[in-house]
Amino acid sequence: MHVNLKNELLQDHWFVVGFGLAVLFATVTLLGPPLAPFDPWDMSFAPISPPTAQHLLGVNDGGQDIFSELLYAVRNTVAFGLVSGLVALTLGVIIGLISGWFGGYIDTVLMRLADVLLAIPAIMILILTAALLRPSPVVLALILAGLMWPTISKAIRAQTLSLREGLHIRAAEQIGGGNWYIIRRHLMPEMFPLYLIGFAAKARMAMFMEASLAFLGLFDPSRKSLGMMISYALKYYYMDIWWNWLLPPIGCLSLLIMTVTFLAISLEKVLDPRLKETLGERTA
């Protein structure tokens, strides 16, 4: 990179906010269990009690500490989003590069497969799988990744097709660089912004999907999840619990998604200076 990354990033508001939130969520994700004041499965407290100094967010209908529950839920959602997003990105990049670089019938086969997957609604597959087979969350994350890669690979493939006509890539070919060498040294570094966009979009989608599935009660009910918390809280919304029981998981979910988005926007902008103007950030 030819830019002073640190200075550029610190001047960017999107990054500062996104990074702050990311640090917060990373702390929660990594240190959730020791931070939690109580065992979130412990049902020994007075059900549906408002927040106190001991129970920061009160106690839910099952007599569990909501704050502890929230810490565990965030951890699960983030892990699901990261795993799913990373796997989708990896699949998408590999398939996109292979498809774009080798072309021919490899390209045709892979891209038709991508078209088929794009036509199938992911949520439907996930609901059916979760309901019928009851797989572990990791398997579900992988299945989701397996459904999400086509959009990434389409973008990577398109970029590969345009890059492969570039003179430096043809020069490397003429020198005798093999396929793997050119993909690794010439194509992959050129597409960094695409990885960020792809990952952010997919991680966002996966986190939202996880919350949705949990909301619908398709996960093991004992697994803490933001969606499940929202779903339980909604049952008692006529009581005055919305601010201490319903709002925290909803807020966390929104903030999580915003974190990923903010970071992606800022990194993309800094790494690809051409985007600065289109986003109008400098002048705004």
Add this chain to the structure above:
Amino acid sequence: MSLSIDRLSVLYQDGLHSIQALDEVSLELKPGVCLALIGESGSGKTTLGHACLGLLPQNASVEGKISLNGQQIDYNDETSLNQFRWNRLAMVFQNGAASLNPVYRIINQVAEPLIQRADIGRAEAMLAAAQALSELGLNHDECNRFSHQLSGGQIQRALLAMALILDPEVLILDEPTSGLDAVTKTIVADVIQKARSGNKTVLLITHDLEFAVHNSDTITMLYLGQIMETLPAEDLLTSPLHPFTLALSRSYPAMSTARDLGGIRGDAFYRTVHQHGRQEGEIYKHSHIQSPGSGHESSHAPPTGCLFQNRCTQALDRCRTEPVALEVIGDHQVRCLRHGIVSILDLKQVEKSYGDVVALRPTDLTIKAGEVFSIVGETGSGKTTLAMTAAGALKPDNGTRVFDGHDMDEWIRRDYKSLARQIGVIYQSPAESISHRFTVLEAVAEPLKIHGLCRNSAERLERVIKVLAHVHLSTDKAFLGRYPHELNMGALQRVSMARALVLNPSLLIADEPTSSLDPSVQAKVLKLLLDLQIELGLSMLFVTHDIGLARKISDRLGVMLQGRLIEFGPASLVIDKPAHPYTRLLIDSVSGLSQKSFNSRSGRVEPGGCPFEPRCPRAKDVCKNKNPQILERGHRSVACHFPLE
């Protein structure tokens, strides 16, 4: 009267090692014929002349024999030798003023051989001398001057008169034109002409190539005491067969060549032979070539192989070891293992289309080892396609490609990398041909990395630094860490030259390498490129749209029109006397003036017709219907029904 020299070897003893001046030289000089002996200084030309007269110094040991009219000359018999020297065999020495006696008047010195050898009275001799001198253009006053009072040209005339005064049968002229202006040279030429018509045998020792071409019948090229090539005089500048002949002719500022002077890479001064006593009955010889700057640590000349191989543009490993004899090829005699200059690249009838766009129509292209071939043409004429096909980066739809004697397509299938090492490519736009994410070091090291030629990064760095120094770029750490966008275009194009050269290719393909540079940077980059071409002994395919540029750099030149070479041949010939009207148009358009005599309408080209027909002022009906075949005319090839004369 014929003079024949048979396996003449001359060694100058000099302490421990001796200098090998001549190595088994055999020549046959016939009456009425002038043979020119050409070579660099130190090649043994003068030694040969002196050997014929028996004038070699004491420390010379001579082997072989010289015979006049079939009768061997006995160089030990001083009295008969003295008689024979001026009467039958006369020599004009190099460095004329030094061979005249400063205390005698010129006319006395010219008369001297008459008095001494022909027993003629003094008065008669003086008359004859005056007569001989005036025939060569010296008047009475000048005849009576001393040698230091005469100009170089007048001295040369006096020497010629001296040599001719006894009407010898064999005349040896040692560098008769060196130091003479062009006009005085013609007097020497007249003398040679006259001697030839007088059925004398003339041996012309010279390094003036053009003079030799026009005044001799046969030319013998001498290199470090060995004959490299014997060829008809008119072939010297146009179709030599030995790489040495080609390189030497390229170094000569002939009026007919437009290209900047070349030169021969490396140097060679003389050849020494160490004699390490006898081993199993024969003298064990160990031979070296001395070159300036090498001191006593001389470059190791091959003990057995070709003497020229270290400076040759097409040397193989076996050239170093295998002995080479002169062989007859056509009317040439050539001492080369590879039977003369080889073609490094040979494209036959290559064709290429992109969809229904025809980029290349069936075209032949031959690049000889060590030459620069330029392709000139308008944009879209298929230059780059042809160049990339030659580079092996594009696969032609049809046709055969041969690189260095091997089928290229087969080679690409078998082992593309080893072919890629042989061909370096410089692209039009250096900024695009180098990844913007690579530093200078990474960019230049990339080919080494791809080919895995270096064991570690230190070795790689060493090679990168070496090649950067070759292209006159800085080699310090800061520069190596620069990114392409931090460099100016000239430096960047040199980086891409370094990239193309780092694998030591034998063919360099440059696709408009200077079109993005301003004239001053272009001049520098081109000069560097040509210097490297000579120093590294590369062959080069140079693609450009600028015919003026091509003229300055190429040995041969091809003009492309609509995917086909329509004229190619020696650059000077094609540019001075273009045969195709399109070439004429290209040359005339260089100034930017509109060309009224050519039709500007870009009328429809009939399929199968000549692509230039709509614009051609000479077009006739046949041009509409029939695309002309490439035909050889003189030393060039042209595809036109009505070529210009």
